[in-house]
Amino acid sequence: MKVHLTRRYHFAASHRLHLTDCSDDENRAIYGKCNNPHGHGHNYSVEVTVSGPVDAATGMVCNLADLDGFSNKEIIERFDHTNLSMMPLFEGKVPTTERLCVEIYDIYNKGFKHAHLEKVRIEETAKNSFEYTG
Amino acid sequence: MIYLTRKAEFAASHYYHNPAFTPEENQRVFGKCANMNGHGHNYVLEVTVKGEVNDRTGFVVDLKELKDIMNREVVDAMDHRHLNKEVPEFAKAIPTTENIAIVAWKRLAPHMKVAKLHRVRVYENADLFADYYGEE
Ligand SMILES: [Zn+2]
Numbered sequence: 001m002k003v004h005l006t007r008r009y010h011f012a013a014s015h016r017l018h019l020t021d022c023s024d025d026e027n028r029a030i031y032g033k034c035n036n037p038h039g040h041g042h043n044y045s046v047e048v049t050v051s052g053p054v055d056a057a058t059g060m061v062c063n064l065a066d067l068d069g070f071s072n073k074e075i076i077e078r079f080d081h082t083n084l085s086m087m088p089l090f091e092g093k094v095p096t097t098e099r100l101c102v103e104i105y106d107i108y109n110k111g112f113k114h115a116h117l118e119k120v121r122i123e124e125t126a127k128n129s130f131e132y133t134g
Numbered sequence: 135m136i137y138l139t140r141k142a143e144f145a146a147s148h149y150y151h152n153p154a155f156t157p158e159e160n161q162r163v164f165g166k167c168a169n170m171n172g173h174g175h176n177y178v179l180e181v182t183v184k185g186e187v188n189d190r191t192g193f194v195v196d197l198k199e200l201k202d203i204m205n206r207e208v209v210d211a212m213d214h215r216h217l218n219k220e221v222p223e224f225a226k227a228i229p230t231t232e233n234i235a236i237v238a239w240k241r242l243a244p245h246m247k248v249a250k251l252h253r254v255r256v257y258e259n260a261d262l263f264a265d266y267y268g269e270e
Pocket of ligand 1: 148167174175218
């Protein structure tokens with residue numbers, strides 16, 4: 001019996017959307033307020049969905065302690081209260097939430113082995129969300 | 135094909151314990167949830183059905199009927215109950231969010247006549263939910 005399990009995590013970070021090879025006017029035209037040179041921040045919510053059969057002995061798809069442990073170490077500690085634009089991960093790339101979503105998917109996909117990864121969904125604000133399923 | 139989702143809430147208590155495990159194993163696997171005095175949650179049940187829109191009524195399903203089935207089969211059985219002790223399915227299965235979704239599906243599916251059950255989602259809290267789509 002395959003079940004999908006979704007857990008939500010929260011972190012706060014700043015970013016600036018800016019292309020170094022474009023003029024200031026072009027950057028403002030593309031990114032608007034998000035191009036503010038001083039950056040700006042969001043409270044991001046990350047929803048990670050994993051799936052698998054429910055273990056008969058534990059009743060679980062995967063132990064939440066494992067998922068929480070991995071997420072705290074690999075996601076929260078890495079991104080919380082950081083400036084995404086300064087991270088080596090986004091060197092030469094604009095840290096849009098689309099890209100953040102793909103990067104976070106890849107982190108789970110490479111490192112989390114306790115259940116099958118289905119999806120990563122990120123809410124940048126209550127109005128904007130992004131999903132990546134690989 | 136259209137999908138329709140209806141929500142209901144129930145509050146219940148539970149604990150996680152596998153009698154085949156040693157006390158240490160229960161503690162290690164289930165952590166705080168192993169406390170045999172139990173603890174509780176405000177669960178949210180989301181039932182999604184799918185089907186064709188009826189030409190005459192404009193409905194995919196009679197909402198009143200869906201609400202009655204959800205109340206009778208799941209909410210009345212689990213609201214303000216101790217899941218381990220008062221819901222027969224959890225005499226053996228551990229009442230995790232995953233298993234609650236499966237049990238809710240099995241209780242609801244036989245009563246779905248016009249529309250078909252598509253998904254049962256159970257929220258244990260705003261940051262955790264399980265989805266069951268039946269045997270795919
Ligand atoms: Zn609990």
